[in-house]
Amino acid sequence: xxxxxxxxxxxxxxxxxxxxxATGTLRRELAEGMMNPACRAALEAALRIREAQGGEITAITxxxxxAEEVLREAIALGADRGVLLxxxxxxxxDTSVTSFTLARAIEKTCPEFDLVLCGFATSDSETAxxxxxxxxELDIPGVGYVDQIAVSGRTVRMQRLSDNxxxxxxxxxxxxxxxxxxxxxxxxxxxxxxxxxxxxADIVTLDAASLDLDxxxxxxxxxxxxxxxxxxxxxxKKNVVLTxxxxxxxxxxxERFDDKIGGAIGKDLKADKKKRS
Amino acid sequence: xxVKKRAIWVFGDYRNYFQxxxxxxxxxxxxxxxxxxxxxVCAVVIGHEVGEYVMEYTAHGADKIYLTxxxxxxxxxxxxxxxxxxxxxRREKPEIILIGATTFGREFASRVAKRLGTGLSADCIGLDxxxxxxxxxxxxxxxxxxxxxxxxxxxxPQMATVRPxxxxxxxxxxxxxxEVVQAPLPEDLPGDRVRLIESERCPQRGRKIExxxxxxxxxxxxxxxxxxxxxxELAELLNGEVGATRPVVYADWxxxxxxxxxxxxxxxxxxxxxxxxxxxxxxxxxxxxxxxxIAVNKNPNAAMMKKADVAIVADASQLCTALIxxxxxxxx
Numbered sequence: 001x002x003x004x005x006x007x008x009x010x011x012x013x014x015x016x017x018x019x020x021x022a023t024g025t026l027r028r029e030l031a032e033g034m035m036n037p038a039c040r041a042a043l044e045a046a047l048r049i050r051e052a053q054g055g056e057i058t059a060i061t062x063x064x065x066x067a068e069e070v071l072r073e074a075i076a077l078g079a080d081r082g083v084l085l086x087x088x089x090x091x092x093x094d095t096s097v098t099s100f101t102l103a104r105a106i107e108k109t110c111p112e113f114d115l116v117l118c119g120f121a122t123s124d125s126e127t128a129x130x131x132x133x134x135x136x137e138l139d140i141p142g143v144g145y146v147d148q149i150a151v152s153g154r155t156v157r158m159q160r161l162s163d164n165x166x167x168x169x170x171x172x173x174x175x176x177x178x179x180x181x182x183x184x185x186x187x188x189x190x191x192x193x194x195x196x197x198x199x200x201a202d203i204v205t206l207d208a209a210s211l212d213l214d215x216x217x218x219x220x221x222x223x224x225x226x227x228x229x230x231x232x233x234x235x236x237k238k239n240v241v242l243t244x245x246x247x248x249x250x251x252x253x254x255e256r257f258d259d260k261i262g263g264a265i266g267k268d269l270k271a272d273k274k275k276r277s
Numbered sequence: 278x279x280v281k282k283r284a285i286w287v288f289g290d291y292r293n294y295f296q297x298x299x300x301x302x303x304x305x306x307x308x309x310x311x312x313x314x315x316x317x318v319c320a321v322v323i324g325h326e327v328g329e330y331v332m333e334y335t336a337h338g339a340d341k342i343y344l345t346x347x348x349x350x351x352x353x354x355x356x357x358x359x360x361x362x363x364x365x366x367r368r369e370k371p372e373i374i375l376i377g378a379t380t381f382g383r384e385f386a387s388r389v390a391k392r393l394g395t396g397l398s399a400d401c402i403g404l405d406x407x408x409x410x411x412x413x414x415x416x417x418x419x420x421x422x423x424x425x426x427x428x429x430x431x432x433x434p435q436m437a438t439v440r441p442x443x444x445x446x447x448x449x450x451x452x453x454x455x456e457v458v459q460a461p462l463p464e465d466l467p468g469d470r471v472r473l474i475e476s477e478r479c480p481q482r483g484r485k486i487e488x489x490x491x492x493x494x495x496x497x498x499x500x501x502x503x504x505x506x507x508x509x510e511l512a513e514l515l516n517g518e519v520g521a522t523r524p525v526v527y528a529d530w531x532x533x534x535x536x537x538x539x540x541x542x543x544x545x546x547x548x549x550x551x552x553x554x555x556x557x558x559x560x561x562x563x564x565x566x567x568x569x570x571i572a573v574n575k576n577p578n579a580a581m582m583k584k585a586d587v588a589i590v591a592d593a594s595q596l597c598t599a600l601i602x603x604x605x606x607x608x609x
Contacts, residue, residue, distance in 0.1 A: 127399035141470035224396030246599035
């Protein structure tokens with residue numbers, strides 16, 4: 001019997017992102033939410049571990065009220081309960097403060113946890129920092145970027161690819177693992193289960209006060225990093241349009257961009273052109 | 278006693294020295310940043326029999342090397358390295374710590390920053406010093422569609438992981454000298470809670486397209502499996518690799534390994550040729566690091582065409598044939 005905690009994040013659905021094409025910026029407030037893909041893989045890993053070992057799965061997320069959706073989805077997929085950390089004071093947290101907040105919530109709601117699973121990174125801010133920092137906060141061993149997990153008694157064996165090294169690692173529980181996207185192909189949500197998860201499942205909602213968190217230590221206030229500005233590298237790019245017959249276009253392409261193409265393939269196309277003319 | 282000089286540290290991530298020059302690239306950038314804040318550039322080297330890296334880091338710009346050399350450090354160990362770095366940083370109080378955004382580096386940096394109670398930005402694609410002398414960390418998000426300028430105003434050190442390939446290393450100079458400071462292994466070092474059972478070097482596991490200088494990507498607009506196959510010939514002429522979109526992989530025109538997208542490979546070629554791809558953001562997000570994009574599509578308004586440096590309005594398959602012919606003529 002294992003007591004498993006899965007940390008989930010709701011991220012904007014990239015295919016539906018409302019981009020402003022003129023400035024290349026994102027209108028994030030209009031975005032649809034979805035469960036972060038790597039978190040989905042972590043949840044799938046949890047479900048499979050429970051199938052083999054038995055136990056309980058608690059899904060936990062921090063975010064706006066809307067983030068409750070990913071908890072209900074997790075419950076529909078088989079998680080036993082959901083915990084939402086929702087408080088305006090928690091907003092704008094950097095990774096260190098996020099892991100601090102999550103750790104305190106896990107200690108409060110699941111003090112007897114055996115295994116914490118996280119996605120290796122999120123598709124929005126892509127830091128891959130929260131998992132390892134959460135292991136630090138909980139003072140438990142942790143391994144990141146894991147592809148395979150095998151639990152046997154109180155020992156977990158893991159495999160991962162780390163910078164060209166295929167590593168097999170082991171640790172004793174309690175421990176934390178961050179799971180790669182694609183490592184565990186997620187199952188589909190059963191339609192009936194989803195309905196039930198929205199109708200009846202209980203979500204525990206906790207705010208900063210109920211976790212005894214000092215408002216100075218959480219959210220944007222507690223964060224060591226500050227965002228000065230956000231820009232889009234895509235705005236203001238030159239866009240040359242070529243039309244005509246394929247043959248004519250290819251000629252134009254080689255005339256105008258021979259240095260680019262030649263540079264990439266390691267051949268001096270200019271010299272070749274001179275030779276021909 | 279003179280005031281201790283400010284320092285910029287670079288973590289010596291030497292495990293893939295020849296494949297990944299992130300440490301040397303960071304030393305080079307650190308030299309530039311150090312001028313702006315009057316600091317010295319230090320490298321931290323942890324391991325066993327790592328003298329050659331001490332020499333290389335000196336030749337590539339380090340003024341000082343902190344060296345912990347011990348037989349027990351033969352393999353990278355997350356927990357031990359974290360403790361050693363934390364203690365060294367607490368003692369020496371560097372202004373900035375830069376770490377290559379390798380898989381190891383990103384996890385290591387997260388832990389060190391947490392223990393030091395400071396901020397950390399991830400996988401930066403630019404670093405500068407602003408008017409207030411703060412390190413400005415340019416961190417990408419949403420697959421590079423957005424870049425945040427981040428600072429750590431109060432806590433120290435200021436920490437960032439930096440994407441390999443962001444900066445150019447300086448040419449080595451073996452006449453350069455550095456001060457080597459021995460940092461012995463502490464006696465009270467806690468035992469490692471994660472045990473390394475096996476570690477095997479496997480350089481080839483599907484990393485080719487991510488490293489390719491030229492990528493030829495094809496989408497449904499190529500028309501058929503047979504026409505799509507021409508992209509392989511084109512890629513060969515260009516010394517590149519073939520990538521594919523999700524519909525193409527589902528239709529079995531290309532292997533899953535070739536999938537370029539959020540759930541597949543992220544690419545960063547010098548040139549990306551994009552054939553018959555409309556440009557769903559799951560795909561384009563994985564292409565944002567392409568330096569130069571040439572897109573071919575019948576529809577001039579396709580998202581990929583808007584994103585391209587050169588947008589070619591034509592049938593993707595026909596254009597591919599014409600390009601193959603022209604390349605064969607000039608390469609011959």
